[in-house]
Amino acid sequence: MTVTFTIINIAVMLLLIFGLFKLQQKHVSFSKRVFFALGLGIVFGLALQFIFGTGSEVIIGTIDWFAIIGSGYVKLLQMVVMPLVFISIVAAFTKLKLSKNIGKISALIIGILVGTTAISAAIGIGTTLVFDLEAVQIQAGEAETARGEEIETRQVEVETLTIPQQILSLIPANPFLDLTGARPTSTIAVVIFAAFIGVAYLGVKRKEPEVAESFAKLINTLNTITMRVVTLILRLTPYGVLAIITKVTATSDYESIAKLGKFVIASYVALGIVFLVHLLLLSLAGLNPITYVKKVLPVLTFAFTSRTSAGTLPLNVKTQSEELGVPTGIANFAGSFGLTIGQNGCAGVYPAMLAIMIAPSVGINPLSPSFIFTVILVVAISSFGVAGVGGGATFAAILVLSALDLPVALAGLLISVEPLIDMGRTALNVSGSMTAGILTSKVTGELDTAVYVEPKQTVGV
Structure with missing residues (x-):
């Protein structure tokens, strides 16, 4: 019977x-198709959970097949991330778009990213205090305890890395290894490698213009082909969104979400306020x-x-360059650094x-101005250091809580709502990187x- 129901669901x-x-054949806009897919996925996922129940064999088998579409689409996007970053940045040099102000561009992007993260920390603090959230309000079950122990284990790995070591991890010792995405910091390493190639090209152009011209033609050809691959993959976005959101709604633990509803609401209030910023x-x-x-909206929806911020990178860069008027080189820098x-x-x-939330459990007054200032400062600094340990909310939390001498295991109390909150966090991360790209382009003229002003439907068509 399980097989029969699985086949029906498929x-x-x-x-x-x-x-x-x-809808695509009828030329319905890309944005409308993405949101329609989102709605269909929510309804279908809720229906599956209502009929079969979370954790049933039918749900497990069905979602396993749906992963071919959802996870497969994400893998295709991840496949093109490194080629896109490398080729696009080198192409920006061959088109003389980054030759004069690459240092200024990098500094502006990083400054905006870290600055908005400090603002985000302040907003997160304010929201937590307004909603009166404390870790002691949350009961720890088996899953929460296990998650806390896992976080404590990771803390040992994180604490062994000093800030200089984190910075060194950004430098590509083997660019071909980083082009495979083997390291947590591979994306930034590829950006650095591409920048060196671009600077070398400019030097060759002055001494051997014929050689440089041949190289520029090759890079521009590769860039055109890579962007075409990106376009082909992005056409699958509505189908990927449908499968992914169906999985999320069909497998979510709504009872646990309801118990931690106050924290979920507070989190989304904070995320919403940062988006308004x-x-x-x-x-x-x-x-x-x-x-x-x-x-x-289509980018943030995905x-x-x-x-996955990495999986969103191709759509992020393409939207910045084709819809928002950001030069491709700056779009790649902003997306990659982000x-x-x-x-x-x-972070x-x-x-x-x-x-x-955790401060009161160890006798610290969360309303203390000195503590609040310290938290904001540590978060801002750690948001840069996260790159050295792989990124992600868990590593960011470990870095911040360790620096403040707070028990990291208590971060495991939120495991049941982690996926739901992570959806909003990821969308905000991507918005932050796109905002950095736009503002940097504006400042540099x-x-x-x-x-930016013209309404176009080029992305994903």
Whole structure:
């Protein structure tokens, strides 16, 4: 019987995919198809859980098959991340778009990412205090205890890395290894390697222009082909979103979510306020925030459902360059740095909220101005250091809590709602990187405001 129900569920999924395909044939806009897929996935996932129950053999078997579409799509995006980053940045040098101000661009992007993360920490602290959240309010079960022990084990690994060692980990000792994405810091290492290639190209261009011209043609050809591959993969976005959100809604533990509803609501309030800060910064730069929201919603939707900033990178870069008027080189720098430095959600809001929640359990007054200032400072610094240990909310939390001498195991109390919160955190991380790209382009005078203003439907078509 289990096999029969699984086959029926697969048939329903294929029918929904066919419906999305027909919408594409009718030239329904990419954004509408993505949101329609999101809605279908929520309804289908809830229906599966209501009929079969969480953890049933039917659900497990069905989701396993659905992963071919959802996880398969994410893997295709991850496949093209490194080629996209490397080729696009080198191509920016061959087109003379990064030759004069690469240092300024890098400093601006990192400064905006870390600065907005400090703001995110302050907002996370304020939200936690307003909602009166404390770790002692949460009961620890077997899963929470096991998660706490796992975090304590990781703490040992994190504490062995000094800040100089974290910085050294960004430098590519073997660029070919990093092109495979083998290390947590591979993306930034590839950015650095590509920048060296670009600078070398500029030197060769002055001495041997014919050789440089041949190299530029090769890179530009590879860049065109790579972007075409990205476009082909992005066409699958609605189907990927459908499968991914179906899995999320079908397997979520809604009883645990309800018990920790106060923390979930507080988290999303904080994340929402930080997103408003992004819009405010764009407004102060003389850009229409509504235009930004309309153009980035498909990107944030995918980031939200997939919970992967790396997988979102191709869509992130393509949207910045084709919809928001950001030069490809800057878009790649912002997107790549944003994967591991200054993540507003994972390295800003989340660890700050945890620090304030846990502080009372060890006799620290969370309302103390000196403690609040210390938390913000530690979060800002750690948001850069996260790159050395692989990124992610867990590592960010370990870094911050360890620096503040707070028990890291208590971070495991939120394991049951971790996936739900992580969806919003990932979307905010991506928005932060895109905001950094736009603001940097605006400051350096390279933002194509005509492209930013014009409504276009180029991404994913």
